Amino acid sequence: MFEDKLKEFEPIFHPRSLAVVGASATSVKAGSLWVWSLKSAGFAGRLYPVGAKGGQLGDLQILPNLRLVPGEVDYVIASIPRQSVLDLLDDCLVKNVKAVQFFTAGFSEMDPQEGRELERQMLERARKGNLRIIGPNCIGVYCPEHRIPFLMGMLGESGSVGFISQSGGIATKLVTIGMERHIKYSKGVSLGNGIDLDASDFLQYLAADPMTKVIGAYLEGTRNGTRLFQTMKEVARVKPLIVWKAGRTEAGSRAATSHTGSLASSAAIWSAMLKQAGAIEVHNLEELTDTMLIFQQLGQWRGIRAAIIGGLADGGGGNSVAAGDACMESGLKVPPLFSETKDGLSKLLGEVGGIFRNPVDVSQAQFRGLAALFQAIDLVVKDAATDVVLIQEDIDILLPIYSRQGVEEINEFLIELRSRRNKPIIVVLPPGSAEPERLQIGQKLLKGSIPTFSSMERASKAVHKFNQCSCWQEAGQGLPEDAAQVNSMTPQQPF
């Protein structure tokens, strides 16, 4: 689907040559910053700084005009005054540039009349050739594979998550959060005002892009709702599509004569549209990144029956009860484990009763050594009554009992167990007084394909969102209800 977009967008995400217009040798301008960012990221193509005053930028010569670039230019990043954009478009047409991205702001977002008129003229100019416009008022594309960072130079590892964002600030935040939480992006784009290439175009591209397995989107509005709806319907059929629509509180104050008209607020219609299109709606940055993370880590797996280990040591009781509530409230099921599992845990930990039902409290293992703890965790993980295991690890409690070394071993065991048992394990690391250790353990688990969250609420919500993906239903694979078929049927393939 949308295969034509691959060829069309090749010069945008994999430009062989790129010119930055608005670079300066003397002043700190965004254009110069862009050149430095691209250079230090190791941009995989030819790079040409362009600026009226000429001069040098490191070992690169600044050319006074785009037309003076020797050879072809695929892609232009423009950070120039608003008055110069039409002239630059002419230069781009002469150089047969494929796409130009305008960092330049101050168009329809600032001035609805004059700005929109200028945008119209820009589009008209670009249509004289095969020139595409990204923005204006945006930071353009992000492509780790081709070593294209956003403006501030951050560049994470290349991966399978694609994103689009109407806001440059949110786009940058997605990248930095991704670097911290091991969300690896295939491609990203900040599309700003989207006067030519808009959200629909980039969604179509990401749907076709073989590198991209899941798509996240931050949107504030659309100029072509009907096309966006159609596009989302088609995209969500082939790839999980997670959408955060911001600006939901705008009052639906349109005068309406009918009941229907008075109740149809913009937020309600957006939510309905996303549901109808098969997209997964999220409501903030946390939910968006949590959900992208879980899609990346869990791949094709699915299921909402959760086993919960509320605590690995002291204080597991209250945490187990609270964790059970969090999961149920998020829409997960917390079924009782098989009696063999409960018997096994009783024998191992010398306790009886409800604490082995689910949520499970394995605190007693602390008096029997790590081997007993590992065995207890394994008993819970291999129980076929559940699809996913959520483990709460409170570092503040674990460190004094097991020491740093012991805590390391526990997490190495979890990583090993996850791959051996072929069942998703999710770890909740609540913040406390041992932040450096907690963050370090989080990094280790994320590297080992175990998603981590700071609360059971976030973890369980992400698991629930994951299961809303309409791709599964389109493929005729609803949620597995029968315990026996779960893991044998769906070998786990992390993206």
Add this chain to the structure above:
Amino acid sequence: MVKSQNLLTEVESKELLSKAGIPVVEAKLARSKREATAISREMGFPVVLKISSPDVVHKSDSGGVRLGLANATQVGKAYSEIISSVRKAYPEAQIEGVSVQPMAPTGVEVIVGMSKDPQFGPVLMFGLGGILVEVLKDVSFRIVPVTERDAREMIKEIKGYPVLQGYRGQKPVNIPALENLIVKVSQFVEKNPQIKELDLNPVFAYPDEVVAVDARIILE
């Protein structure tokens, strides 16, 4: 009152809907007391009389609706009362007469409507009718065109869904018929882009069928 040339009367609205295959309680226009009683006899008692005017949107607010009229005498009296009551409330309203229709047995009240979103175009709404739609806003939306699956989902989505499934020994309403009505309304508004807003309120849902009891169409 809304002074509007664009508001179709109930009789006109129902005629259009009926032609589109949407089940409605048939309503006929009576321009006089005599016509009202004649139509009532033809339809069979009890009947409902409602003011018919392109200028009156909320008919019951001005005493423009009379339910459960059991014989010709009651119909004649109600006709006069409706006309004088609406004249008093809206002296400038253009009054065509009253609509006469059979009194539908009470079913579960739902609302199906359409309005236009500036970004996504025609949008359908579904909810439980009466006080629930206005106070609790327990409604769901879908963009036109609405498929059968969309219709099924929008019915299930409302919090009041258990009411439709039958509660306290009530029989469940015919949900596939309700889905079908929603899909038909979607097709109807798709074919008629000049319709700006539409309310089927209430629609009565029964165990065997569904029917729009009142209808209002507003043109662009």
